Amino acid sequence: MKKGMSMRDSAIQVAAAVALAAALEASAASAQTADLSGVWLVDNSVGGPAGKMTQWTRQDPAFTPEGLAKFNANKPGKGPRQAPPAFGNDPLGDANPPGLLRTLVYFRPIDIIQSPDRIVQLFEYAHFWRTIWTDGRPVPDDPGPYWYGYSVGKWEGDTLVVQTVGLDARAWLDEWGTPFSEEAKITERWRRMNANTIQMTITVDDPRTFAKPWTSDPRTLRLQPKGSPNGEVLEVIFAPMDEKEFNDRVRNPAGGRVN
Amino acid sequence: MTPFTTRARLAALAMLTTGMMTVQVSGHHGTAASYDNSMKVTVTGKVTEFWWRNPHSALFIDVTDDKGALVNWSVEMSSPGVLTRAGWNRKMFVAGDAVSIVVNPSRAGTPAGVCLNPCTVTANGKGVSAREA
Numbered sequence: 199m200k201k202g203m204s205m206r207d208s209a210i211q212v213a214a215a216v217a218l219a220a221a222l223e224a225s226a227a228s229a230q231t232a233d234l235s236g237v238w239l240v241d242n243s244v245g246g247p248a249g250k251m252t253q254w255t256r257q258d259p260a261f262t263p264e265g266l267a268k269f270n271a272n273k274p275g276k277g278p279r280q281a282p283p284a285f286g287n288d289p290l291g292d293a294n295p296p297g298l299l300r301t302l303v304y305f306r307p308i309d310i311i312q313s314p315d316r317i318v319q320l321f322e323y324a325h326f327w328r329t330i331w332t333d334g335r336p337v338p339d340d341p342g343p344y345w346y347g348y349s350v351g352k353w354e355g356d357t358l359v360v361q362t363v364g365l366d367a368r369a370w371l372d373e374w375g376t377p378f379s380e381e382a383k384i385t386e387r388w389r390r391m392n393a394n395t396i397q398m399t400i401t402v403d404d405p406r407t408f409a410k411p412w413t414s415d416p417r418t419l420r421l422q423p424k425g426s427p428n429g430e431v432l433e434v435i436f437a438p439m440d441e442k443e444f445n446d447r448v449r450n451p452a453g454g455r456v457n
Numbered sequence: 458m459t460p461f462t463t464r465a466r467l468a469a470l471a472m473l474t475t476g477m478m479t480v481q482v483s484g485h486h487g488t489a490a491s492y493d494n495s496m497k498v499t500v501t502g503k504v505t506e507f508w509w510r511n512p513h514s515a516l517f518i519d520v521t522d523d524k525g526a527l528v529n530w531s532v533e534m535s536s537p538g539v540l541t542r543a544g545w546n547r548k549m550f551v552a553g554d555a556v557s558i559v560v561n562p563s564r565a566g567t568p569a570g571v572c573l574n575p576c577t578v579t580a581n582g583k584g585v586s587a588r589e590a
Contacts, residue, residue: 283490
């Protein structure tokens with residue numbers, strides 16, 4: 199009897215230990231996968247060459263007539279349609295904010311800070327930030343416009359799914375002058391692939407600008423360890439007074455434009 | 458002055474180096490469109506100013522042309538963030554430094570060039586790495 203009890207106790211102990219281990223493992227996996235904390239940098243070596251319209255995808259999305267007119271009116275200093283910025287109309291050329299989507303496609307570190315009710319992304323590029331609310335609030339009806347939009351996120355397993363609306367359409371969607379409208383609804387998917395890698399995509403639903411919704415190629419972000427060159431975000435502010443002097447004395451003369 | 462004669466003067470101003478490997482030039486807005494990355498020119502002269510600022514740092518150099526006149530060149534460089542990560546700092550150059558720098562010249566033929574990271578500069582006879590603080 200005593201022996202039987204002992205065996206039963208052992209069985210219970212083993213079962214409890216197995217359950218505890220499983221719970222700990224699940225907890226650790228969850229802590230690792232549902233967590234975007236850290237300083238991240240887009241790996242530009244992954245993904246290959248982009249398409250002709252936007253840096254976000256190699257498959258050129260179809261514009262509406264309104265979208266095409268805006269695309270043709272934008273004169274970028276980079277990409278397949280690049281012109282000397284002295285004769286372009288890049289809003290960044292006068293130190294305006296790049297805005298959310300252009301920041302996400304650019305190659306500069308992003309510091310992601312996660313708390314229970316929100317995720318904050320600190321962007322080195324132009325020294326801005328944005329909040330992704332994860333407290334269960336709904337996506338507001340008609341916010342903004344905001345240069346960095348209004349973002350609400352929820353976890354689907356290891357993927358943070360973010361709805362972003364209210365984007366100020368004076369910004370560009372990328373460095374190449376691709377436009378969007380204030381009706382754009384962006385779905386971002388940030389998937390923690392493993393300890394060192396995030397894969398992210400955006401889906402652009404903007405019926406004023408594009409004939410149908412389209413999804414970007416996946417972009418890979420790599421974790422930047424502390425102490426490495428990109429392990430912390432630096433201050434990169436485009437001050438209007440510096441930008442003006444740069445235009446007057448460097449950018450415009452280099453492009454052959456007499457001030 | 459027509460662009461052609463301006464360009465010819467600049468060619469005389471600066472020692473043209475040919476046959477060098479071209480490097481990918483990319484800047485945050487429009488650097489490649491303004492400069493000819495298939496061409497390399499060595500600019501030699503005295504530093505007048507060094508800007509350690511966004512959007513791009515810049516080095517200004519007085520170059521003596523073939524008629525003895527001083528022409529001030531602008532050399533666009535990477536942003537302080539990129540240069541900090543490459544070990545540079547704001548004290549890299551001071552006015553009066555004798556420098557020599559290989560740049561991609563302006564397509565417009567103006568006295569302007571670009572040298573993005575990694576950028577090699579000789580200052581007072583030493584590579585810039587010797588001046589890192």
